[in-house]
Amino acid sequence: MADDEATAVVESVVRGAATDLIALSHSIHAEPELAFEEFRSAAKVADLLAARGFDIHTGIGGLPTAFDARFGSGDLVVAVCAEYDALPEIGHACGHNIIAASAVGAGLALAAVADRLGITVRVIGTPAEESGGGKIVLLERGVFDGVAAAVMIHPGPFDIVGATSLALADLAITFTGREAHASAAPEYGRNAGDAVTVTQVALGLLRQHLAPGQQLHGIVSAGGVAPNIVPAHAELLYYLRARTAESLAELWKRADACFAAGALATGCTHEVRTVAPTYTELTPDAELVAAYREEIIAMGRKPVARELEGLRPLGSTDMGNVTNIVPGIHPVIGIDSQGAVTHQPAFAAASVNASADAAVVDGSIALARTIIRVASDPAGRDRLQELLAQRSAVGSVR
CATH class of the missing domain: 3.30.70.360 (Alpha-Beta Plaits)
Structure with missing residues (x-):
């Protein structure tokens, strides 16, 4: 399957599932749950994936609200990270409902081309990003062993491709x-x-x-x-x-x-x-960043200029720890927040508006197209496999 054919397939799959993806985003938003207590949210995400043929493993890494949804059997293993925890009192003011729904969308899209691309798709449900460092726990307990690339998107007021973050001690x-x-x-x-x-x-x-x-x-x-x-x-x-x-x-x-x-x-x-494991700074993989940038621009979005990306780091995220071990990206997808920024009540309200729904769809497609671009390129694919082999040679981070 050529790149353009695979791209057409993933776009068709996501747009065909858009009603379910947006409903998932709104449902998670309507029932905000705090770190390590996201039982309803995790179940909603996993159930939609299960209904579309994914093999679900819950409670991974000893965390009851974490899960691993798998599809395919290719030798290149790619992971899409889903977050779904909320903030105390102000709910989904960081838009994790959008993250979860777009992760599902990307997973469904990649599943449709998994055999032709020779990939295994994993959607990993990662609890407690806001406080608790769920990804760090999963990383240390071997959940990301074997993963060649890990991707996700995060909403914000603007599209930022090479997003940066700060290391954090809680x-x-x-x-x-x-x-x-x-x-x-x-x-x-x-x-x-x-x-x-x-x-x-x-x-x-x-x-x-x-x-x-x-x-x-x-x-x-x-x-x-x-x-x-x-x-x-x-x-x-x-x-x-x-x-x-x-x-x-x-x-x-x-x-x-x-x-x-x-x-x-x-x-x-x-x-x-x-209080929680120490977060390290984001270290996005340059080739995945470049691929995502080309895809998001081709879709008609206008990310901020490269030279402006690092001027204001995006707080902190446990995805930083993942990107320090596994090649990965954590771009920001823009929504119309009417001037509100993350962790403000107005941003929570904006996380279910029309632009937020569009971000779910666009984010799903952009992540899937990024993986297609890398998986279809022999040099890019070999690079990821070589990095994984080097990591495996020195053992898990556990």
Whole structure:
């Protein structure tokens, strides 16, 4: 099957399934579920794939809301990652309903040409991207072993092909002091709430000296129980981010000193723990990026210029860890969000408008066409297989 024939097939399949794909997107959006609790959403995605002939394995990697849907038996294994977790209180303000539906669409399209292309198609349901690092867990437990390329799309206000992200550390810092009556005997207290205040002042002053790309931001998740009791327990939840894992390690060291300063100044003790696995930065595969760019432009979309792609990283994603091991891409597909950005309630509302529905269809086709381009090119195919062989030779990341 020639490239143009395969392209025609995948477009026909996606457009024929568009009603079901859009309904899936809307259904996931209507019932938002948080990290590792996406039971309904994961089932909706897996059920549609099963109805179209995919072999479904649930609970992969020990995660109840993860799944692996497979079709075909070709020697080149390609994975499309589906995300479906939502954010607390503001629901699908990151548009993961679009990600899930487009992953299904791409999977169905590639299944239709799998035998002719000699590929095995896997749609991998990856929970807990917003918090928890589901892909990292699956990566470490061998779920991506044997995968030659991994792809997905993410919605945003603009089309961005070579999207970048920041490495991220998700931390909880707890301070322990001693209760006392805040009026009658304050001298007997050791104020954990004050430790939080000192720490945040120190972190705020540190911002002047951060390297380009380094960020830190957080909330007070616990700070006392009553005004007349000196708080004995307080907690900060903080994200540290940087352009690279190495830069993140440097920032972490400096932030640790601020945490310790809060405890020292107030006579408290403190403990730092990681809430989720550390995310690494996106490292998109150059050849897959180039293929996707050609396909999305051919479809009539106008991505931002290459020189502008890295000016504003897209926060952080556990897909970064995948792309540091497996050749992959994480482009952004644009929707009309009326000026809203991700993690705003207005973006959640925009994630089911007409442009979001179009993004489901276009994203499905673009991802499938990208894989067709690479799988049909002997040199590109050999390159992916060679990279996989090198990875296998040194063993799984487990």
